[in-house]
Amino acid sequence: MTLEALISSRAKLPERLYLFKSCVAGTFYPGIERSFRFILNSLNVDYFDDPSQSSCTGFGVHCGMVPPQTNLTLNARNLTLASESGYTNVVCTCPTSYANLKECVNELSDTSSRAAVNDVLKQVGLEYNGGVTVYHAAEVLYVIKDSLAERAKSSLSQLKIATHHGCHYTKVFYDQVIGGLWEYPHLLDDICTTFSATLVDYSERSLCCGMGFTNLMSTNDYSAVTSLRKLESILADKPDVIVTMCAGCQLALDRFQKKYERRLGYTAPVLNVSQLVAILLGADKTKDACLQFGTINTGSIVNKLEAL
Amino acid sequence: MANSDSSNNFDYLYKKENKVRCLQCGRCAAGCPAAHVFSEYNPREVMRRVQDGEEHELHKDPIIWLCGQCYTCNSRCPRNNNPASIILQARERAYKQGHAPAEIYQQSAALLESLFLNGVTVSPVLLKEKLGVLSELVDVERLTKLRAELGLPEHNSREVPIPAKAIKQIRTIITSTSGQGERANDA
Amino acid sequence: MSRFGVFLCRCDGNISNTVNIDRLEKHFSQTCVVETDQHLCSLQGQQKIKNSIRKHDLQGVVVAACSPNNHGKTFRKCLSDTGLNPYLLELANVREQCSWVTKDQKSATRKARDLVNASIQRLQHAEPLSEFLVGVTNAALVIGGGIAGITAALSLAENGIKTYLVERQPSIGGNTVRIGKVFSPHKMVEECAMCSLSPLMNDVYEHPNITLLTNAEVTSVIGTAGRFSVDIKIKPRSVNERCTSCGECATVCPIEVADWWNANTRNRKAIYKPFPQAVPDRYVIDIENCVKCGKCSKACKSKAIELEAEPSLQKVKVGAIVLATGHEEFDPSLRPELGYARLDNVITQLELARIIGVNGPTNGELLRPSDGAKPSKIIMIQCVGSRDEKPNGLHYCSSVCCMVALKHANYISDYSPGTQISVLYTDIRTPGIYENYYRHVQDKGVRFIRGRASEVKQKAGKLYVSVEDTLRSKCVELDADLVVLSTGMLPSKGTVELAQKLGIELSEELFVKEKHPKLEGASTSIKGIYVCGTAQGPKDITYSVLQADAASLEALSLIGQGSLSIEPLSAFVKDSCNGCGICVRHCRNNAIKIVDRAATIDPMLCTGGGACIHACPTGALDLHNSTEAQLEASIRGMLAGKVNGEIRNIAFLDSKIGYAAADNIGASKLQYPSSVRIISVPSVLRLAPRHIDLAFKLGADGVFIGQGFEAESCGENFESVESKLNNLSASVAQLGIDPARLKIYRVYIPHFVGLHKRLMQFDKGIRQNDEPSDELALRSET
Ligand SMILES: Cc1cc2nc3c(=O)[nH]c(=O)nc-3n(C[C@H](O)[C@H](O)[C@H](O)COP(=O)(O)OP(=O)(O)OC[C@H]3O[C@@H](n4cnc5c(N)ncnc54)[C@H](O)[C@@H]3O)c2cc1C
Ligand code: SF4
Ligand code: SF4
Ligand code: SF4
DSSP, rough: OOHHHHHHHHHOOSSHHHHHHHHHHHHHOOOHHHHHHHHHHHTOOOOOTTTTTTOOOOOHHTOOOSOOOHHHHHHHHHHHHHHHHTTTTEEEEEHHHHHHHHHHHHHTTTTHHHHHHHHHTTTTTOOOOOOOEEEEEEHHHTTHHHHHHHHOEETTTEEEEEOOOOOOTTTTSSGGGSOOOSSOHHHHHHHHTTTEEEEETTTTTTSSSSSTTTTSSSSHHHHHHHHHHHHHHHTTTTSSEEEOOOOOHHHHHHHHHTHHHHHHHOOOOOOEEEHHHHHHTTTTTTTTTTGGGGGSOHHHHHHHHEEE | OOOTGGTTOOOOTSSTTTTOOOOOOHHHHHHHHHHHTTTTHHHHHHHHHHTTTTTGGGGGSGGGGGGOOHHHHHOOTOOOOOOOHHHHHHHHHHHHHTOOOHHHHHHHHHHHHHHHHHHHHHOOGGGGGGSSSHHHHSSSHHHHHHHHTTTOOSOOSSSOOHHHHHHHHHHHHHHHHHHHTTTHHHH | OEEEEEEOOOOOGGGTTTOOOOHHHHHHHSSEEEESSTTTTSSSHHHHHHHHHHHHHHHHHOOOESHHHHHHHHHHHHHHHHOOOEEEEEEEEEEEIITTTOOOOHHHHHHHHHHHHHHHHHHHHHOOOOOEEEOSEEEEEEEOOHHHHHHHHHHHEEEEEEEEEESSSSOTTHHHHHHOOEOOOSSSEEEEHHHHHHHHHHHHHOOTTTEEEOOOEEEEEEEEEEEEEEEEOOOOOSOOOOOOOHHHHHHHOOOOOOOGGGGGSSSSEEEOOTTTTOOSOOEOOOTTTTOOOOHHHHHTTTOBBBTOOOOEEEEEEEEEEEOOOOOEEEEEEGGGGTTTSTTTEEEHHHHHHHHTTTSTTTTOOOOOOOTOOOOOOOEEEEESSSSSSSTOOSSSOSSSSSHHHHHHHHHHHHSSOOOEEEEESOOOOOOHHHHHHHHHHHHOOOOESSSSEEEEEEEETTTEEEEEEETTTEEEEEESSSEEEEEEEOOOOHHHHHHHHTTOOOTSSSBOOOSSSBTTTTTTTSSEEEEEETSSSSOHHHHHHHHHHHHHHHHHHHHHHHHEEEEEOOOOEHHHHHOHHHHHOTTTTEEEEEEEEEEEOOOOTTOOOOOTTTTTTTTTTTETOOHHHHHHHHHHHHHHTTTTOOOOOEEEETTTHHHHHOOOOOOOOOOOOTTEEEESOOOOGGOHHHOOOOOHOOOOOOOEEOOOTTTTTTTTTTTHHHOOOOOOOHHHHHOOOOOEEEEEESSSSSSHHHHHHHHHHHHHHTTTTTTOOOOHHHHHOO
């Protein structure tokens, strides 16, 4: 199968979605998940918003703090909740959850790992039996982008947009990226152009946002230097908004812009693609999209939306 | 029961088959944001050390805490190596054996507690001085205020908290796979 | 004690390290004459076999050694040398399909024992057969008119062989035309490729023994070595011999198309002449792009244009075929981080060759694409797509790109002095005397940085290349005006398509596989078909030409034999035929005729696939050397001695591709469970439901059918083989067999890794008692 065929074979709207919640999004940008729900509701997509699911623990895993077997077993529980509910298409808004859950699904196809995990799950009355597929929310938006555009109440024709696709979406399972090859993904770009946006390309397109897990909490320079490098490149052509698909990227790009506002000389608000699409569909900017959580003021975007 | 050396059984985050085939081509290093910032960090050199049989020594070297886990190295390597996962494994080993930096232990205490209590790794309450520089970067006061305006809880990242029955399951799993909360659960 | 001889080969440990030969010897000594040897294929080994046949007056021989594809002929000759009919030989493949694929000694020994046992059982039903002679057609076909095909055609023609040269493009010349300059191992200067090529092309055109067919493609090949019938489809050129090459037509043609001959660096018209020295020296209309406006017709004073010309078909008969279908470049837009197709000033070496070529887009001046400025800093990036295991990457070294970079660096240093050139490399590969060239270019001041470029970025109109200077552990961003990618070489689409059409084996990399990588480097898996040039693997002109000479020599010696002995492996009619004629429809080779109310089979036309056999309602047909009795004996033998709880899975593989692929699994030392037992059938069409049923009745846990061959499957096309196989599995299901226990796998090309995965998965599925999932198949085919 050619790569293109593979991409298009994956580019089908999965049915019965299991919404997988992110702790970083929930903490810093509650509008991401609210927006995604708003979009699914307005298209009558069937989904399950299960409160019982735990964090994927990916944040802790990448910091070395969560033992792999804890990660695998907790996620086996999460995946089991999905399969038992009949909502077997797990959709993450967080690329780290996406990659982590995919890794777990792969590992759990190994019979001995599965047996070890099921040994523990037995204690809580569960058994993992597979049958779950993992997606990222932006993939879902990508495959329904044309129906979304039909329902849009406003357009992006007045906006110049720069996108950043999270590294844990593009670089962990690089061969499964849809919308372009992993080194030059244009999943977000394609969604934005469906709403008539103008895109701004930039040289550090594949650079990390700077989030860097332990580094974000530590005194070393990784996060600040990397984020600045990224931002300087993004802002060079003065986009009106930066669109991401990861709460962690949004956090880094939003807060470091604030921190280095003076040095950068120009700022652009940062939005998750779900927030952007939701406001285009008429979501409430404060209650649904929660734009007020952005530290770089998002008012400019709202002003430039062109009513249809 | 805690597994004493998890890497023996649960090394799935760590792709090992190609490491001896590293070309030392430096494609990983040239794209690595950490190597860009720190002269002492270089994923190609990490791979060299692995090839030289030092992989089980890596955890003692503080450089492993410089990687940003961006996986650029993974996506660039022509031999399908994944230095990021080697770092990950070293971190895990370091953490367990007491070689991680002090700040990591402080932060982990907070994160793991949150996971144990509420089933979520990151939550707003942790920002109150528990997450190092991140707490400084985020305007916690503003965040707290905005969350309050929407009626969002302060201690939990979830709008709808995880039900008690589910929390119990989560705690059982954490305890039996890591030993955390062993006493708390007994009680 | 039977008068069968069993000869066990140790193969210098290759077999005996895993298979306990002493044990086998003891075991079979109870019923047969047994001998062992370190190397049965050696002269001494052969002598041992012959002596034993004579001494014990043997009636049949089993040789347990390597694959029949290696030394089957040698051992047959041992029999005929002693007067024993050579078809009274059975080979047990205990190396490729046992010792090399099984780690555990016990299981390997047990499996070897069963394989030998099955051979003994089969031997009891062997029939003496004799080969017959057919005449060889005194003509050859060369497919592909690059430097390799041109060389091969000329050598054949020089030796008096009528030769057809078929080229897809409107001119011969191939990639050598495009590369412009060539490196020369002795002189430190670049020679002009056209200067060597042009006279050869003219020789081809003028040679009385060569029929040149350009704009042409081979659509089908049937028959075997010495007597191939070939169909060639010729696209209309739409410009006849009256063309004087004046070029008036092209000036009026309104259609512009990217010019392949210039690596798409410039456009040409829909009516065009590929390049000034093109052969045939005539204009041509690219009918895919022509809008038939007729402007050219009006402009042509010689009335050479025939807009309404139709494609034609030519049928030729040849004794031998030489494949020289060449290579193409790796598409660097599959590595978007390097900027190709996004950033104007990132080009390939081939495009650079066109830019510095006199007929190129800049008439030979070194100017960069974005603004036509002269680049002063050039960076060359090596190993683009080569030595790369990422999706769509080429796992191998493309062999020539280091030399190509050196060639261009040297040329630019000479003709654009002052240009700063840096070559970013993984390893510089300049084997043999090519190292001189490397030293020479170093002397010229070209910089060599050891590191594989990670990314090419453009900031404020300037290019920056991220690379680590690994020798100094320094990550740097180097600026450049022009970045040149040394892209890898992969087999051309034409090579892969044709190989599939002909059913010849391809390597894992999809190059045409040589019959023996060291000893028969220009032969393919099919007798009478030879290969040369980059269709066989990445190589430079020198080696392409050498291999072309080798291929033509092979073809010559085959044709020179005048006649060939043909193995008597055809279908035959037993006495119960009532002349109903049903079988006639099942033979696409038209080998069956009804004469005097009974079928007769022409052994010259029959390719021995056996599709007709179970079509016959009275069971009157059978197949030499794969008779019902022999096939049944194999099935029985493979399942004999199965103990309680043991799993055995029978894999029926066609003897050409499926079986060879299984051998390749062994040659690559990939392991699979010893429960898998392979039975070779001439074609899977030989199999009837009763055979599958028998296998299950005798205790098989699963049956796997590997279909890898279309051309020899009684002339059937792929779809019809497919539907026959589907019918087979439907009938098997009707017999009450769980369909999960029968799996049919298509081996499109002998991609043995895919077959290996399938076998493993099938075996695992049978063990886990659930249906093997299709997921893996999908993944292995991407
Ligand atoms: C950029 C670059 C620079 C190079 N420079 C040098 C150099 O300086 N010196 C050197 O020695 N080597 C050089 N090489 C290598 C050289 O190009 C090859 O070794 C040579 O071209 C191989 O010749 P070939 O005849 O085997 O294949 P090709 O030149 O590829 O010819 C194959 C021919 O077969 C035709 N064909 C394909 N499929 C079919 C079909 N199904 N039916 C009919 N016709 C078909 C094609 O149209 C083509 O004409 C270079 C390669 C590259 C990429
Ligand atoms: S990119 Fe891969 S092969 Fe190259 S140095 Fe890094 S790990 Fe080794
Ligand atoms: S994952 Fe770590 S080592 Fe790899 S490129 Fe990113 S920062 Fe560098
Ligand atoms: S010849 Fe040189 S550039 Fe080409 S693949 Fe081999 S090492 Fe790389």
